[in-house]
Amino acid sequence: MERALRDKKAILFFVLPALIWFVAIALLPVLQSVRYSLLKWDGITQGKYVGLANYTELLGDGLFWNALWHSLILAGASVFIQLPISMLLAMILVNGVKGETLYRNIFFVPVIISSSVIANLWMKVYHPSYGLLNTLLGNLGLTAWQHEWLGSTDSALIACFVPMVWQYIGYHMLLYYSSAKAISEDILEAARVDGANKRQMVFSIIIPQIVPMIKASVIFAIIGSLKSFDMIQILTKGGPVHASEVPSLMMYINIFTTRRYGYASAIAIFIIVECLVFTLLVQRVFGRWQND
Amino acid sequence: MKKCMALITALVLLLSLGLTSASALAEEQVTLKFWHIWPTDRMAQIVDDYIAIYEAEHPNIHIEPSAYQEVDYQTQKLPIACSTKSQGDVFFCWGGGAAKTYVDAGAVLKLDDYLAKYNVYDDILEGTLTYGTYDGGVYGLPLKQWAGVLFCNQELFDEYGVAIPTTWDEMMTAVETFRANGVTPLVLGAKDAWHIGMIQNALAVRTAGPDYVNAALSGEATMNTEEIVRSAQLLVDLNNAGAFCNGTLGVSSEEAQEEFYMGMVAMYFGGSWCASGCDSPDNDLVGKVTVAPLPVVEGGKGDETTYSGGVIDFMMVNAATEHPDEAFDFALGMTKYMSQECYKIGDSLPAWKLGEIDEAEVSPTLIAIKDLIQNSTGYVLAWDTFLAGAAIDAHYQALQGLIAGTMTPEEFAVAMDEAVVAMYAQD
Numbered sequence: 001m002e003r004a005l006r007d008k009k010a011i012l013f014f015v016l017p018a019l020i021w022f023v024a025i026a027l028l029p030v031l032q033s034v035r036y037s038l039l040k041w042d043g044i045t046q047g048k049y050v051g052l053a054n055y056t057e058l059l060g061d062g063l064f065w066n067a068l069w070h071s072l073i074l075a076g077a078s079v080f081i082q083l084p085i086s087m088l089l090a091m092i093l094v095n096g097v098k099g100e101t102l103y104r105n106i107f108f109v110p111v112i113i114s115s116s117v118i119a120n121l122w123m124k125v126y127h128p129s130y131g132l133l134n135t136l137l138g139n140l141g142l143t144a145w146q147h148e149w150l151g152s153t154d155s156a157l158i159a160c161f162v163p164m165v166w167q168y169i170g171y172h173m174l175l176y177y178s179s180a181k182a183i184s185e186d187i188l189e190a191a192r193v194d195g196a197n198k199r200q201m202v203f204s205i206i207i208p209q210i211v212p213m214i215k216a217s218v219i220f221a222i223i224g225s226l227k228s229f230d231m232i233q234i235l236t237k238g239g240p241v242h243a244s245e246v247p248s249l250m251m252y253i254n255i256f257t258t259r260r261y262g263y264a265s266a267i268a269i270f271i272i273v274e275c276l277v278f279t280l281l282v283q284r285v286f287g288r289w290q291n292d
Numbered sequence: 293m294k295k296c297m298a299l300i301t302a303l304v305l306l307l308s309l310g311l312t313s314a315s316a317l318a319e320e321q322v323t324l325k326f327w328h329i330w331p332t333d334r335m336a337q338i339v340d341d342y343i344a345i346y347e348a349e350h351p352n353i354h355i356e357p358s359a360y361q362e363v364d365y366q367t368q369k370l371p372i373a374c375s376t377k378s379q380g381d382v383f384f385c386w387g388g389g390a391a392k393t394y395v396d397a398g399a400v401l402k403l404d405d406y407l408a409k410y411n412v413y414d415d416i417l418e419g420t421l422t423y424g425t426y427d428g429g430v431y432g433l434p435l436k437q438w439a440g441v442l443f444c445n446q447e448l449f450d451e452y453g454v455a456i457p458t459t460w461d462e463m464m465t466a467v468e469t470f471r472a473n474g475v476t477p478l479v480l481g482a483k484d485a486w487h488i489g490m491i492q493n494a495l496a497v498r499t500a501g502p503d504y505v506n507a508a509l510s511g512e513a514t515m516n517t518e519e520i521v522r523s524a525q526l527l528v529d530l531n532n533a534g535a536f537c538n539g540t541l542g543v544s545s546e547e548a549q550e551e552f553y554m555g556m557v558a559m560y561f562g563g564s565w566c567a568s569g570c571d572s573p574d575n576d577l578v579g580k581v582t583v584a585p586l587p588v589v590e591g592g593k594g595d596e597t598t599y600s601g602g603v604i605d606f607m608m609v610n611a612a613t614e615h616p617d618e619a620f621d622f623a624l625g626m627t628k629y630m631s632q633e634c635y636k637i638g639d640s641l642p643a644w645k646l647g648e649i650d651e652a653e654v655s656p657t658l659i660a661i662k663d664l665i666q667n668s669t670g671y672v673l674a675w676d677t678f679l680a681g682a683a684i685d686a687h688y689q690a691l692q693g694l695i696a697g698t699m700t701p702e703e704f705a706v707a708m709d710e711a712v713v714a715m716y717a718q719d
Contacts, residue, residue, distance in 0.1 A: 042681065044375040044397045127547075128539025148539025151483070153696055156542070237483060240541040240696045241689060256367040258682040259393070 030272060037265035043255065047262065054266035064267070067238075067245040074161055074246070075225035075278075079218055082165045086172035086217075091202050093173075094180045104177065107170040115167070119234035122163040126150050126235075150236050153243040160232050160244050167231075168224070172217045179213040180206050215286040222282065223275045247271055320352040322615050324622055327373075327380030329366075331359035334568075338633040342626050353618055366390065374399040377612035381619040382626070387423035387432050387606045388673055389680030394608075395426045401609040402429045406620045415628070420603040420643040423673065432606025433627040436640035439601035439665050440494045440674075443552065443560045443570060443657075444582045448475060454558075456584050458596070460526065463587040467535045470558045478530065479557040481548030482540040482695045485688035486676050488527070491561050492691060493675050494586045494600040496523035501593030502670030509678045511716035515709035519593065524701035526589065528694055541695055553577055561586065563601065567657035568638035583660045594670070602671040603643050641665070679715060686711035 037054055041047030058064055089107055093100050110118060125132045126149040134146045149159040183206060191205045207214075229248040232238060238245035238253065247267055254264035326343070330336045336359060343355045358380065360369050366386060373379035374394040385391045385400075394400050407413060407430060416434065424432030444456050449466075452473055457463040470477035481487045496505050500519035507513040508520070530536070537543060537551065552560040553575040560566065570581040585596040607623045609616060631644045638655025641662055651659060676684045690707045693699030699707070 042393060043371055044393050044399070123544075123547075126542065128542060129537060148542055151539035151542025153698070236542065239483060239485075239692055241692045241698050253685060256371070257688075258685045259371065259680075260682065 030269075033265045033268050033272075036261055037263075037269050039262040039265075041261045042259045043261040044259075050262065054263045057263065058266050058270065063242055063245070064247070064250060066242060067247045067250045070157055070244065071226050071228065071246045073157070074164065074228060075222045077161055077165055078168075078221040078225045082169055083172055083214075083217060083221060086169050087176055087207075087214075089169070089173045090176035090180060091206065093177055094206065095198055095202075104174070107173050109170065110167045111171045111174075115230040116234055118163055118167055119231045123150070123235060126159055151240060153240055156236050156240060156244040160235050163235075164225075164228060164231050168221070172221065175213055175217050176210060179210040183209045211286065211290055215282065218286075219279055219282050222278050226275055226278065227271055321354065322352060322618050323354045323356055324382060324613075324615065324619055325380035326355050326357045326622070326626070327365075327369075327383040328357065328359055329362040329384055331361065334637050335634070335639065338630055338637075339626075341633075342629045345629075346622060346625055350618075353622070355622065370394070377610060379610055381610050381613040381615065382623045383608055383610065384435070385432065385606055385608050386604050386677050388604055388678045389684070390604075390677060391424070391431065391606065391608065392426060392680055395431050399611055400431045401611045401613065401616060401620075402431060403433070403609065403620065404430050406616075406624075410620070410624060412624065415645050417643055417645060423602065423604055423678075424606045424608075432608045433623055434603045434631075434643035435605040435607055435627055436631055436634050437601065437603050437643050438563045438565060438640055439599045439661060439668070439671070440490055440561060440563055440586065441599070441661055441664060442584045442586055443562055443566060444584060445552070445555060445558050445577065445580055446582045447555070447580045448558045449582070456582055457587045458584070460587050460589045464529070464533060466558070467530065467533050471534045476537045476551070476557045478535040478559045478561065479548045479552045480536040480540050481543045481545035482536070482692065483543055484545040485691045486674065487545040487548065488691040488695060489674060489676055489687065490563070490600070491530070492523055492527045492694070493672065494561065495526050495589070496520055497594045497598050497600050497670070497672050498586060498589040498592045499523045499526070499594070502598045502672045504593065505672045509672070509675060509712065511712055515712050516705045520705045520708065521701045522589075522592075524694055524704040528701060531695055536695075541692065555580070564641055564658060564661045565639055567655050567661060570657045571638050571655040579656075581657050583657060583664060585664060597668050598670040598672075599665060599668055600672055600674065602673045604673055604677045605640075679712065681715060683711040683715040 036047070038049060038051060039047035040050045040053070089103075093104055097103065128134060128148045128151060131149070133149065137143065137145045147155055149155050187205060187209070188201070191201055196204065227248050228246055229252065232244055232246060232249055233252070236244045238249045248271060251264045251267040251271070254260045254267065328339055330339055339357060339359075343357060347353065347355060365384075370379060370383070370385060371393070374397060377399045379399070385394065391400065412433075417437075420434035420437065421430055421432075424430055424434060442457075448454075448470070449456060452469055452475070454466045454469050455462065457466050467477040480491065493505075496519070499522045500508075500517065504513060504517075504519070508515045508517075531540075537548065537557070540548070549560065549562070549566070549569070551557050553569050553572075555576040567583075569575060570577050572578075585599065588594075588596050607627045609619045609623055613619045628644055631640075631642045632646050632649065634640045635642045635646070635658065636649065636653045636655075638658040641658070672678075675687055679687060686707055690699055690704045690711075693707075694701065694704055
């Protein structure tokens with residue numbers, strides 16, 4: 001092994017293809033975006049260098065802070081609503097219920113359906129006149145609760161978040177479930193011999209064993225939320241009047257409607273930095289937890 | 293190893309020699325890329341039909357069509373392709389503000405010489421080149437005309453004893469009557485802001501008159517006038533009177549339109565392109581649709597002969613094409629053919645002087661619209677096709693703001709004025 005590591009050519013040989021690939025499709029575009037973010041540019045004609053003007057405008061843009069706030073709410077909802085539900089389902093399945101495989105597959109179904117299909121399904125659920133939700137409320141006699149779910153500024157955001165949070169519950173559940181299943185039977189056996197009940201098994205044995213997976217899934221959930229786009233684009237297009245706008249949607253509008261590539265690139269860079277910061281933060285928090 | 297390399301080099305040289313001689317032989321073969329926005333249905337059929345006709349007439353020319361979804365095409369595909377002039381040799385594009393950037397970037401071929409050479413001016417209907425003309429040069433061949441009209445479901449009007457409205461008071465009465473009977477009076481998919489714009493833009497034609505609105509959109513007059521405020525106010529009045537379907541801000545234009553086609557809604561203010569849907573046997577409306585101009589507004593400067601609409605669909609030629617003559621020839625043929633066939637299927641009004649057409653072949657609703665606009669005295673394009681860049685987004689946000697109640701009609705006029713001024717200040 002050591003001899004292999006000393007062979008710089010061999011290292012280069014094995015690393016280079018992946019490195020080239022990574023640089024070409026990940027690093028270069030990011031660097032290019034950094035360059036674009038310093039331009040005032042419509043994407044077609046010659047751009048004009050404006051320094052950090054796009055960034056100063058971004059930081060003073062109330063709409064951007066509004067969008068950012070929305071994405072942070074989504075991140076919060078993902079971590080504190082979505083993940084606990086996933087964990088609960090995973091722990092129920094791990095403890096062996098009848099039809100374990102069936103339930104596991106059912107919970108996972110939303111993950112394999114494309115987001116645009118889910119969004120279209122939920123549009124039918126939310127439709128103000130003949131939507132499932134309003135019809136149900138009407139049949140229950142709760143007409144006062146009927147609402148223009150996607151069409152009103154006070155509910156559009158939440159209405160978008162519900163399917164987004166729901167969609168990935170199965171995904172995180174599967175992560176927890178599979179890592180819990182991978183815990184050595186010896187450990188579980190030892191706990192049982194020591195007389196641990198199911199609750200103690202979950203909280204004292206299983207969860208501490210799968211902390212690395214929890215860390216990964218928290219990072220996935222947060223980053224996924226910060227760059228969320230597809231579902232909102234289809235459900236509300238960020239509207240009505242910015243009520244459900246998130247940064248990546250704002251970036252999209254700035255590129256393709258208002259044709260401000262420079263400004264949109266600045267938003268892109270902000271999202272990248274934001275995701276990196278959150279990843280480090282989560283690593284930090286979990287690092288401390290794991291050390292305890 | 294060296295031998296091997298030499299061998300390979302020799303082989304490559306040999307091969308490339310073969311290729312050059314082969315291409316020299318077939319020099320006459322020309323391939324033209326054609327980009328358009330009709331991937332499905334009858335429009336796609338028309339495109340395919342003409343390509344087959346054209347290829348049969350010109351055996352040396354091969355047409356390579358690519359069809360895209362319109363919105364993605366206009367907002368993403370074309371801007372990116374035009375930045376490197378790699379769009380099709382012949383391509384569809386909106387005129388007005390949309391193509392301006394591409395023309396400025398030198399991605400579109402100026403057609404004046406070709407128009408003169410092919411003697412095209414005689415065949416084009418008057419006024420149809422306006423929004424394909426930039427700095428005095430023509431850059432697009434007009435494909436079709438549209439006009440915004442009020443589609444009325446006559447069956448529902450008869451059922452509730454309502455007359456087709458001709459004045460705004462009658463319009464509001466009709467709205468109240470239908471609403472009182474639990475029928476959605478006027479369908480609107482406000483999630484797509486352009487759909488709100490259809491109504492407000494047409495109202496502005498009524499209140500301010502076409503000449504003024506055109507001047508304002510061109511940056512030669514201010515948007516912040518009483519008449520523009522009034523056009524927004526009338527829209528807000530409609531909304532407050534419950535004219536639109538429930539939760540309209542969460543409903544897309546397609547969903548809304550579908551409700552009208554299903555016969556559930558009394559009125560729909562739409563473009564003439566909806567005629568084909570009204571006459572389609574797939575829908576429940578055949579023979580039930582009456583078309584009318586948008587009701588006139590008391591004291592307004594635009595009478596019932598003025599319309600929202602015009603010519604915004606153009607065929608253009610890539611400035612970087614290797615075969616400009618062939619590309620223009622094909623574009624011209626395709627444009628004329630489509631103009632005629634689209635008229636027949638009820639998609640749009642022609643932009644060209646057409647030969648004799650058996651009217652029995654044409655969608656009856658579209659004939660009704662054609663009769664309606666025969667004596668038209670003025671048009672204004674949809675604002676979002678006239679304007680460009682940030683001004684479009686500002687318009688959309690202001691329209692949704694009116695419906696959501698977060699913006700007053702006065703603020704709407706101010707916002708539009710600022711957006712238009714900023715747009716022309718950039719140039």
